[in-house]
Every structure is written in C-alpha cells, then in structure tokens.
Amino acid sequence: MFLGWLELLGKVVIVAAIVLWLADWTAFRIRIARGSAFDTVQVQEYLSTSLKGNKEEYDFVGTEQISCVRALFPHAGAQPCWWLRRHTVLWE
Numbered sequence: 001m002f003l004g005w006l007e008l009l010g011k012v013v014i015v016a017a018i019v020l021w022l023a024d025w026t027a028f029r030i031r032i033a034r035g036s037a038f039d040t041v042q043v044q045e046y047l048s049t050s051l052k053g054n055k056e057e058y059d060f061v062g063t064e065q066i067s068c069v070r071a072l073f074p075h076a077g078a079q080p081c082w083w084l085r086r087h088t089v090l091w092e
Contacts, residue, residue: 041084
C-alpha cells in the first residue's frame with residue numbers, strides 16, 4: 001500500500017515539474033516576442049590557477065556584465081537572472 005502511494009507521489013512530482021518547465025518556457029517565448037526576455041547582471045570574476053605543491057592562486061579578473069534570462073530555468077544558453085543576482089562572484 002505504501003509503495004503504491006510513493007509511486008503515485010513520484011509520478012505527480014514528475015508531471016508537476018514538466019508542467020512548470022513548459023509554463024516557464026512559454027512565458028520566456030512570450031517575453032522574447034515582447035523584447036523583455038533578457039537582462040544583465042554585474043558579476044565579479046576570479047581566476048583560479050593551479051600551482052606547485054597542490055596549491056591554488058586566485059586572481060581578480062574584474063567585473064563584467066553577464067546576460068541573463070528572466071525565467072525560473074535556464075533558456076537559450078543563459079542563466080536565470082534570479083540565480084545570477086544571488087551569485088555575483090564567478091570562479092573560473
């Protein structure tokens with residue numbers, strides 16, 4: 001009995017995730033048509049360089065405007081703006 005409920009719950013979660021992604025993609029396509037799908041966020045970039053002795057050196061590269069998408073999920077190769085605004089430091 002418990003496994004039946006667990007299986008049903010798993011199916012509901014998967015269907016809900018698919019519906020959420022499709023709704024987000026549809027909203028993204030509508031925003032593209034209106035010209036408001038993309039935005040920019042200023043981030044700080046750091047470069048990590050491996051050194052001898054299993055050490056690393058971190059160098060500040062500078063600030064850069066990164067293009068992002070106004071959506072819940074990544075679309076068109078761009079990260080969501082809500083994610084970039086919370087993670088303004090990029091390590092390369």
